[in-house]
Amino acid sequence: VHRRLKIPSSVSIFMPWYDDAIRFGLDPIGFLRRQQTQRGSTYQVRLAGRRVIVANDLDGILRIVRDTPKTLHMPDQQVLEALGGVKEHIPVTLIDRLTTYVARTFSNRTIPVFSPTFNTHLWRHIQNFTLSSPTERIPLQRFVGKALYDAVSVAIFGEHFPLDSYEEFQTVDAKMSRLFGPTIFIPRTVSEARNILKAKMGTYFEECWDDEVGVKDIPDGITQMIRSLRDAKSFIRPEDAQGAFVMFLFGLHSNTHRIVAWLFLHLLSDSRAFLRVRREIDHAIDVEFGDLETLLSAPPQRLGVSSFPLLESAIMETLRLWNAAVMIRDVLEDTEFSSDDLTPSLMAHAGDVVIGNSYAVNMSEEVFEDPDTFQVDRFVGCSAAKEEDGKSRTVPLGIFGGGTHVCKGREFALYEVKIFLILCLRLLDITAETTSGNPIDGLPLEADASRTVPSFVMYPKDEVFVRVAKRTWKTTFVSGSNL
Numbered sequence: 001v002h003r004r005l006k007i008p009s010s011v012s013i014f015m016p017w018y019d020d021a022i023r024f025g026l027d028p029i030g031f032l033r034r035q036q037t038q039r040g041s042t043y044q045v046r047l048a049g050r051r052v053i054v055a056n057d058l059d060g061i062l063r064i065v066r067d068t069p070k071t072l073h074m075p076d077q078q079v080l081e082a083l084g085g086v087k088e089h090i091p092v093t094l095i096d097r098l099t100t101y102v103a104r105t106f107s108n109r110t111i112p113v114f115s116p117t118f119n120t121h122l123w124r125h126i127q128n129f130t131l132s133s134p135t136e137r138i139p140l141q142r143f144v145g146k147a148l149y150d151a152v153s154v155a156i157f158g159e160h161f162p163l164d165s166y167e168e169f170q171t172v173d174a175k176m177s178r179l180f181g182p183t184i185f186i187p188r189t190v191s192e193a194r195n196i197l198k199a200k201m202g203t204y205f206e207e208c209w210d211d212e213v214g215v216k217d218i219p220d221g222i223t224q225m226i227r228s229l230r231d232a233k234s235f236i237r238p239e240d241a242q243g244a245f246v247m248f249l250f251g252l253h254s255n256t257h258r259i260v261a262w263l264f265l266h267l268l269s270d271s272r273a274f275l276r277v278r279r280e281i282d283h284a285i286d287v288e289f290g291d292l293e294t295l296l297s298a299p300p301q302r303l304g305v306s307s308f309p310l311l312e313s314a315i316m317e318t319l320r321l322w323n324a325a326v327m328i329r330d331v332l333e334d335t336e337f338s339s340d341d342l343t344p345s346l347m348a349h350a351g352d353v354v355i356g357n358s359y360a361v362n363m364s365e366e367v368f369e370d371p372d373t374f375q376v377d378r379f380v381g382c383s384a385a386k387e388e389d390g391k392s393r394t395v396p397l398g399i400f401g402g403g404t405h406v407c408k409g410r411e412f413a414l415y416e417v418k419i420f421l422i423l424c425l426r427l428l429d430i431t432a433e434t435t436s437g438n439p440i441d442g443l444p445l446e447a448d449a450s451r452t453v454p455s456f457v458m459y460p461k462d463e464v465f466v467r468v469a470k471r472t473w474k475t476t477f478v479s480g481s482n483l
Ligand code: HEM
Pocket: 074, 099, 102, 106, 248, 251, 252, 253, 255, 256, 259, 319, 323, 325, 326, 327, 328, 398, 399, 400, 401, 402, 404, 405, 406, 407, 408, 409, 410, 412, 413
């Protein structure tokens, strides 16, 4: 895919860059894959002077994710430093508090607080696309990213959120991997964009949150999160509070935008899969919900597998292929790792790093038939509940992490992806083409088995363009007025 479409890849992973670290930094997943072939499912390497133990099998991964004896620590500070340019230590208690507010805001129970605003804005955005000239080509990444960025931001931060910050957001996001390396590797444009992003968030904090003018009706969890960051002025620098907020913005948007862009790319390159998903959406709207407005006002749980088995499967399949779920932890105390092909067990010591590489399982031939291909219906009829028992043979493993650090935005992420797909496939006719104007339809988008797997985070960007028009068919949904 990468070669054919010339899609730039970037990899975000937090790790310094010496010893094997340059090879690792350039292609982390490929590096881990090669090591696995040579060394077995659990092995150690040295990166930047630190011992790194990598678990590629289910037991080892679950051991890391669950961390029952609490001997591992998520390297939040490194992520804050990289994404938010945070210079000083942010207390763990503050990070935990912010995480709790995020969890409170984005659960299925609380999504309906802000989903009407989200749906209205997204629908307006998508409708605007239909007004664009048929000759206009929109970069796929922008088509997805700008609509979601705006709709989510207005819904959860209010009308006064600086939507023009998308440009800086995208500049940083596209080169995110560089932020995790040494400072000298960070292009000036990226660090400048990050500074502007922080400054815009600073202005938003000051202008909208002093007297809390203009931030009425936003979800309670977000109000508490922003108040905590503002109140933290007594013990952290204002720039660092802005940096922590910027890190949250990346968590909120980056993975979701990429997954939607990749899902589109797969569907647009396979017209049969596209039509099957579209037919499922039409059927759910016309037969099950009655109309689009009813669907949009339904609780997130109603958009589950029973109504959208194929859409759900397509999302899972995209997450399996393009979200390289790799959990990284610092070791605080001695921790034992065992696996089938490891005798005696491996002991990780304080100061080591451990990696739970769920991606290895998701791309394993033993677990998934023909793992390098996109199969839109691969997960139809599978139950996500099985993952809870550690029997992840039917759904991709660890796509949203697990244990204490399980993704706090996972329910909203799935809701957001589904609503975007439902609106686009219901209301738009979409075609895609490459820079040179060739249609991508029919391209063998199955990933090349020999690829060095460039995820977290391949980034379908300007090299794929879409043309959109109002869908030409009998329109059963016409009124947007109640949305
Ligand atoms: C498709 C979209 C998404 C994917 C694939 C994804 C994936 C993940 C993964 C794998 C983790 C665990 C990382 C680890 O254990 O090291 C995680 C954590 C997290 N995610 Fe997401 N995420 C997505 C969307 C979101 C959204 C929309 C939010 C909303 C703000 C969010 C907020 C978080 C937070 C706060 C954590 C840290 C949890 C903690 O440390 O307790 N994510 N995500």
